[in-house]
Amino acid sequence: MKSAFAESRPFLLLSLLFGISYFFVKDSNIPGLYLMAWKGAGVGFLAIYALVRLHRLDGKIVGAIMALGAIGDMVLEYDLMLGAAAFMAGNLLAILFFSRFRRHKLAFSQKMFAILLVPLSMLIAWTLPSDRSDAVLVSLYCLSISAMAAMAWTSRFSRYQVGLGAILFLISDFLIFARMGPLETSIIPELLVWPLYYFGQFMIVTGIVGTLRHEMAADSADPVHA
Structure with missing residues (x-):
């Protein structure tokens, strides 16, 4: 345990x-x-963390998701479309990943939250840009991030760590879109976009790694799997 830490x-x-x-x-x-x-x-270091802590395919997938996020972070500074493409690729990979870890039983309220999250998020994103020519592209991009958040929320990973982390990621994107419109001159996006995004990613990767390592340890201790 100590050496792993x-x-x-x-x-x-x-x-x-x-x-x-x-x-x-x-x-x-x-x-x-x-x-x-x-x-x-x-x-980027979260990607390495996932690769080091999960010596299996899941670690490679989570590492790739985080690596695409890191690439998006960097490329976004020079080309908005390429940066968005990297994030969309990471979101799509995360959707496929979370689909492998679906929660079998969901409360009605949790199920409705996940169902409504995507269309409501797209609608909110569509209303935010002042330049209406950007509205459709922003809404389509929001489809990937909101679907990822809905899949994270309904996965068997901790809802209050992985699910909440994905929601924070989504909120940070809302603030980016709001900076294109109603919050254009506000300091709020400047203060909150990066902390919400980074700590959202941090919560996602540590929650996934913690859950899967716990399951791996339980399987190795189970005489049936020994």
């Missing part, structure tokens, strides 16, 4: 170091390439 701790600490500190340096005079790498390192 020592094995993963540097990557989580490095992720937190870069992820938290980026918030304070993002508007500084650091040269663009260095700042881009700084931004990507926060979620």
Whole structure:
């Protein structure tokens, strides 16, 4: 247990170091390439954490999801469409991943929340841009992130860690869209977009890894699987 913690701790600490500190340096005079790498390192180290802690296909998939997020973080600084494409690819991969871990029993309220989350999110996203020519593209992008959040919410991973992390990720995107419209001159997106996004990703990956490692440990201790 101790060696496993020592094995993963540097990557989580490095992720937190870069992820938290980026918030304070993002508007500084650091040269663009260095700042881009700084931004990507926060979620990039989460990708490495998943690969190190899950020595199986699931670790590779979660690592790829986080790596696509890190690529999106960096590319977004130079090309909005390419950055969005990287995030969409990560969201689609996450949807496929969560579909393998569906929760068998859902309360009616939780089921309705997941069903309504996607259309309501797309509607909200569609209303936000002031330039109405952007509304359809923003709404279509929101389809991927809201579907990912709905799948995370209905998966058997912790709803209050993985599910909530996905919702935080979705809210951060709403604030980005709102910056294209009603919150264009507001400081709220500037203050909240990055913390909601980064800690949402942090909650998702640590929740997935923690659950799967616990299950792996339980299986290895089960005489039937020994």
